[in-house]
Amino acid sequence: MADRTRTTRLSRVLATTAAGALAATGLTACGGSGSSSNTLVVAEWTNAAAVQETQAIDAAFEKAHPGVKVKLETAPTTAGAWPALQSSLLASKNVDVLAQFAQAPADYPPAYTKTQPSGTAALVANGQFLDLSSQPFMKRFDLSTQQFTMGYKGGIYGVTTAEYVNNSGLFYKKDLLAKYGLSVPTTFDQFINDLKVLKSKGVSPVFVAGKDGYQSIIWFGIYNQLLMQDKPASDANSIWVQRDQQFWQGQQNWNSAVYQEAAQRYEEVMSYIEPDAGGVPAQTAPGVWASNANDYPFLVDGSYDGNTIAQANPSLQFGFFAVPGTDNASWNRPDLAPDLTWTVPKWAKHQTLALEYLDFFTQQSNYAAWLKATGSVSTEPAVPTPTLGWTDWLTAHASQGFIGTTLPWLPPSAGNGNPAGGPTLTNTKPFGSQSLTSALDQSAKAYTAAVKP
Amino acid sequence: MSTCPFGTRRTRRWIPWLSIAVPTIGWLTFGLYPSLATVYYSFTNYTGLPGTPTTFCGLCNYRDMFSSNYSQLSQAVVTTLEYVAGVTVLQIVLGLGLALLLQRRRFGYGLYRALVFMPQIFSVTIVGVLFSLLLDPSSGPAEKIYHSVIGGYSSFLGDSDLAIWLIVLVNVWMFTGYTMLVYIAGLRRVPPELYEAAALDGAGPIRRFWRITWPLLAPATTVNVFLTVMGSLGEYSLILVLTQGQYHTQTLGMFMFNTAFGVNPDLGLGSMLAMVQFVLTAVIGGLLLWALRRREVAL
Numbered sequence: 001m002a003d004r005t006r007t008t009r010l011s012r013v014l015a016t017t018a019a020g021a022l023a024a025t026g027l028t029a030c031g032g033s034g035s036s037s038n039t040l041v042v043a044e045w046t047n048a049a050a051v052q053e054t055q056a057i058d059a060a061f062e063k064a065h066p067g068v069k070v071k072l073e074t075a076p077t078t079a080g081a082w083p084a085l086q087s088s089l090l091a092s093k094n095v096d097v098l099a100q101f102a103q104a105p106a107d108y109p110p111a112y113t114k115t116q117p118s119g120t121a122a123l124v125a126n127g128q129f130l131d132l133s134s135q136p137f138m139k140r141f142d143l144s145t146q147q148f149t150m151g152y153k154g155g156i157y158g159v160t161t162a163e164y165v166n167n168s169g170l171f172y173k174k175d176l177l178a179k180y181g182l183s184v185p186t187t188f189d190q191f192i193n194d195l196k197v198l199k200s201k202g203v204s205p206v207f208v209a210g211k212d213g214y215q216s217i218i219w220f221g222i223y224n225q226l227l228m229q230d231k232p233a234s235d236a237n238s239i240w241v242q243r244d245q246q247f248w249q250g251q252q253n254w255n256s257a258v259y260q261e262a263a264q265r266y267e268e269v270m271s272y273i274e275p276d277a278g279g280v281p282a283q284t285a286p287g288v289w290a291s292n293a294n295d296y297p298f299l300v301d302g303s304y305d306g307n308t309i310a311q312a313n314p315s316l317q318f319g320f321f322a323v324p325g326t327d328n329a330s331w332n333r334p335d336l337a338p339d340l341t342w343t344v345p346k347w348a349k350h351q352t353l354a355l356e357y358l359d360f361f362t363q364q365s366n367y368a369a370w371l372k373a374t375g376s377v378s379t380e381p382a383v384p385t386p387t388l389g390w391t392d393w394l395t396a397h398a399s400q401g402f403i404g405t406t407l408p409w410l411p412p413s414a415g416n417g418n419p420a421g422g423p424t425l426t427n428t429k430p431f432g433s434q435s436l437t438s439a440l441d442q443s444a445k446a447y448t449a450a451v452k453p
Numbered sequence: 454m455s456t457c458p459f460g461t462r463r464t465r466r467w468i469p470w471l472s473i474a475v476p477t478i479g480w481l482t483f484g485l486y487p488s489l490a491t492v493y494y495s496f497t498n499y500t501g502l503p504g505t506p507t508t509f510c511g512l513c514n515y516r517d518m519f520s521s522n523y524s525q526l527s528q529a530v531v532t533t534l535e536y537v538a539g540v541t542v543l544q545i546v547l548g549l550g551l552a553l554l555l556q557r558r559r560f561g562y563g564l565y566r567a568l569v570f571m572p573q574i575f576s577v578t579i580v581g582v583l584f585s586l587l588l589d590p591s592s593g594p595a596e597k598i599y600h601s602v603i604g605g606y607s608s609f610l611g612d613s614d615l616a617i618w619l620i621v622l623v624n625v626w627m628f629t630g631y632t633m634l635v636y637i638a639g640l641r642r643v644p645p646e647l648y649e650a651a652a653l654d655g656a657g658p659i660r661r662f663w664r665i666t667w668p669l670l671a672p673a674t675t676v677n678v679f680l681t682v683m684g685s686l687g688e689y690s691l692i693l694v695l696t697q698g699q700y701h702t703q704t705l706g707m708f709m710f711n712t713a714f715g716v717n718p719d720l721g722l723g724s725m726l727a728m729v730q731f732v733l734t735a736v737i738g739g740l741l742l743w744a745l746r747r748r749e750v751a752l
Contacts, residue, residue: 078697080711083715083718087501087718090502090503091503116505118717118719119502119717119718122502122505123505126502126505126506128503210608210611211608211611211699275605275606276590276591276596276606276607276608277611279588279589279590279591279607279608279610279611280611281585281589284589284592285591288591288592347503413513413517413521414521415522415525415719415722416715416717416719417698417703418522419524420521426611426613427701431613432700446521446524449520449521
């Protein structure tokens with residue numbers, strides 16, 4: 001009898017434990033801190049300065065909205081961490097304000113290509129984001145820029161708050177150039193001459209984070225300048241669309257003359273980079289460059305790293321300019337890259353709060369502080385681009401910049417990393433053994449094969 | 454009267470079924486369903502992005518991969534095989550060598566065994582970050598040592614000829630301890646009388662190793678080779694942290710990850726690559742088991 005009582009009790013304990021475990025699992029699956037009724041989930045990729053300032057804005061938002069918590073999710077863009085976080089948030093539908101990289105009209109291929117948009121453009125085209133065009137805070141922004149970056153069929157599906165010079169970006173050390181009697185070059189010939197002089201003095205002229213492919217900043221910078229020449233910046237989009245059409249119709253390809261010329265210039269610049277550039281990661285490059293005050297006069301990097309450099313070595317006198325990729329100074333304009341764009345998913349649990357958050361974020365005082373922290377070009381006409389120690393050239397020349405190119409339309413069957421999308425620079429000299437010219441031929445063949453009916 | 458350890462007559466009927474049901478449900482949910490879904494998705498244009506339409510497209514992903522993406526696929530297969538070969542050979546040789554050195558039950562040997570095994574318990578991310586910092590040519594110690602010893606410069610993980618082999622070394626550093634433990638277990642099953650008899654017959658240490666130790670370690674070698682090959686065939690996490698598949702380090706697993714979860718995710722094409730990987734793993738695994746079992750019998 002005692003045995004029977006004990007075993008019955010044991011079975012009850014087992015059954016209760018199993019039921020408890022199942023219930024707990026169920027509750028965990030339904031719950032999560034992000035879905036709590038007063039928690040706004042915001043996600044953006046890691047940029048130390050941007051994240052820090054966003055946290056400050058989040059704290060102010062919480063203070064202004066008692067009872068509301070803002071949960072900021074971040075992940076670095078390297079090692080696939082940001083796409084992984086984004087996929088997870090999208091799949092679980094557990095985010096209210098989601099950062100996206102700005103798009104361009106060319107990201108929506110025309111119907112005759114039978115190619116569907118991919119990535120962020122696919123989310124926009126499939127109605128996954130709220131149309132923000134009628135939101136009062138959008139009046140603070142230059143609507144033509146917003147339409148360019150997140151416009152689709154009359155709606156605006158995000159608010160672009162950051163714009164940097166990525167492709168074509170170069171930092172330089174003022175003291176080092178002055179020491180060798182050099183000035184900031186304005187043409188390609190001058191640039192190469194500076195590099196030659198520096199090399200002859202035993203200085204390693206250019207520092208580049210080759211492990212993460214930052215050499216592409218020079219490649220895209222030069223060929224965009226060659227494609228744009230002296231055309232007005234406002235023509236940029238039509239030029240890229242025209243280029244994409246010509247690619248699709250076989251009138252242009254990766255081995256066309258303009259890319260051959262860009263390749264020649266790119267290889268010339270690459271012959272002056274540090275010998276072990278292929279192993280240098282982007283994460284440490286700005287700090288290493290800043291701390292080596294007597295070497296590496298130039299750093300290939302986007303303007304988003306300006307404040308990181310300043311923090312790494314506050315006494316360093318440095319500036320920023322666009323690579324002079326052509327022989328005509330007026331063509332050597334900065335290639336602007338609209339960057340962080342806030343979106344509100346259509347299925348966000350706290351849409352009203354998310355819109356209030358964007359309104360709060362874009363208020364002049366908050367936005368100005370955020371721009372100062374990140375070094376971004378302003379997209380709100382009433383808020384000037386901050387003047388920082390290194391932004392003198394940028395302040396003077398940003399207005400002449402053009403919004404950079406996208407890659408030619410490719411059918412989804414081409415997959416990620418297909419050479420049809422352009423040469424893989426890590427395989428080309430000096431990082432690999434292949435010449436860029438031969439990589440361009442390979443890309444041209446791959447492109448033709450990918451788009452053939 | 455016999456008593457059941459799990460309750461009354463009534464409960465003892467369903468307790469065994471419950472015991473089977475829980476792992477079965479787990480396997481159906483987290484094992485079979487994802488596998489079947491992967492097969493299905495490999496025949497679709499599924500992107501994984503919410504709201505985007507998914508349509509059945511038959512063999513489209515297979516056709517595209519074996520036509521316009523064939524060079525990438527074949528390169529990924531070659532890289533995978535190089536990686537598997539490198540890891541297996543080095544891990545087996547080092548694991549066996551360390552087992553022979555550290556098998557003794559003497560004071561201090563346990564500490565060395567623990568030190569060799571320790572990297573196994575680190576997460577891949579920690580190991581990846583550690584080696585990224587060590588091998589950073591601009592600020593890591595490896596470049597200084599390389600420069601002072603060899604005199605030149607190396608990009609290490611940014612060198613197309615070197616990167617995959619460095620990842621092989623990192624993998625071997627992480628998992629050799631496990632191989633060593635399996636070999637130590639095997640070595641301790643070898644009867645010591647065999648060595649004594651061989652020594653009396655005049656066999657030296659090398660002859661004793663090849664005639665006694667190596668044949669009797671055949672079951673341990675089978676386990677080690679099989680586990681190492683299977684583990685490294687699907688490797689992507691270490692590569693993701695160290696190079697993201699750049700500089701000729703894109704194995705099949707990495708290619709699948711980049712395709713399925715990259716900036717422009719394509720889970721249809723990624724699932725198709727998972728199927729290729731499944732076939733490759735099944736073929737190699739089957740052949741390997743067959744060969745290793747035959748070898749065991751022969752020895």
